[in-house]
Amino acid sequence: MRATALRRTAVAATTVSLALLVTACGGGKEDSGDKGKDAPKASASASAAPDTKALSAAELEKLIVEQADVPGYQVQKAKPTDVVPSSAVTTDKPACKPLADALSFIATGNPGASVQRKAIAEPKKDTASSPEDIAGALGAPVTAVTLGSYDGNGAQNAFASLKTAGTECAGGFTLNGGGEKTKISKVAPEAVTAGEEAVAFTVTTDMDGEPFISKVVAFRKGNTLASFSVISLAGKVKEFPKAVVDAQAAKLA
Template sequence: MKRSSGARIGATLAVSALSLALITGCSDEGSDDTKGSSESSSSAPAAKTYTVAELQKLILAQGEVDGYKVAKTVGAPETKDEVTTSDEKCRPLALAMSAQAPGDAKAETTVTVTQEKAPTDTASKSLEDLEEGEFEDSLTDAMNVSVTLVGLSSYEGDAAQETFKSVSDAVEGCSGGFTVTADGEKQKLTKVTAEKGSGTGDESIAFASEGEMDEEMGAGTVHAEVVRHGNTLATYYTINIGALMTQKPYTVDGTVVTAQAKKIK
């Protein structure tokens, strides 16, 4: 089989896009109303602060979301010290997009939820049997899945509300972009845009981050959402490499958000 330069580029872009995903962030229909229900915390009953063990029971587990695989998060920065930003006020966004609690949490945990795909006709063929066009289509189709980093972090006192506000303020204040450094590697984000949140929990805000991923591909956009459930924040960061390769729009995976919101109630 003769592979085109486009196919080779496609494989390279997949790795490049994933690298961007793990150190930056992650609705094609934007909205100025980015918060869901924003009831005042002063009128709400005191919320529980969870331990790590309790959060691990509350976060999504394998078998709880049909059509998805839930597994331990790997490849993301292990500590907050590994994630820095050119502007400190933008750091909550970078943390939310790298499987870290966006604030000073009492406890936190994370998993990766990956959409499962049914096998295609080309999946049963060997690489040698694939025609040039089939190889490119097969590569793109195989990567056209949503991968979502889900994080739960629990806070004491008013810290959850304050942390959520820091995220909300950063979406607005960092709209012109910022630079993220993780594991010694820098990534320039050129734009942050508020998007329509899921409306789950007490408050929710979603945003898109745009950055350069490859000279041929140009800019790519990834999506994230932060939801407050009492004293607990749920963070979602979704990447779809196939969509990035073909420059098609995608969103934070609503199925994952809904499933996690139901479990945390």
């Protein structure tokens, strides 16, 4: 890939996912920080009821995927600068806001608490040093994992809004975030199975007339909603991260 093309897709990637790739290609494995040792053991196995209370951030820290859960990936805890408030991301079509949040490392709706991780696919160890190989290594898929926990039926409502966004925004929308406007040209459904209900989309962004392909996956388990946004500096994510999704589903079972 030419350097100019790589820079152009990098701009698109950071616009769509905000700070997701800021540290994706550098730095080592990070400690996931506070594990909430004083919090009771969390459980997300039961379906949410109207009187269900959201889990705390400390409880969610016990449930989100970590390094040991996903072989072949480098899992990092998101830095404060990686995550922006939902108010920092807007769309020209209100129905598309949930999808814009999922693309931007933000828990959909109004969770009582949320936590985030970055899962970076590790490049092959025998990668050569040619420009093509370097571009391929830099283009390793990066998955933003977000867990949100909700009071009452908040998780069901958040999931429903994301599913609706995939339908109503199929023809595209404009995402405003980080001071930039990004044109999403197409949102197409994909088949996925996880949790109690799940949805997945292939998202095509128009970048100077060139398609930038990313993926969004979300599933609900009880009153917890897990969402995954997958991008690559190479600009074309071919499949959603099944290993990451399955590992997260197993921890919420």
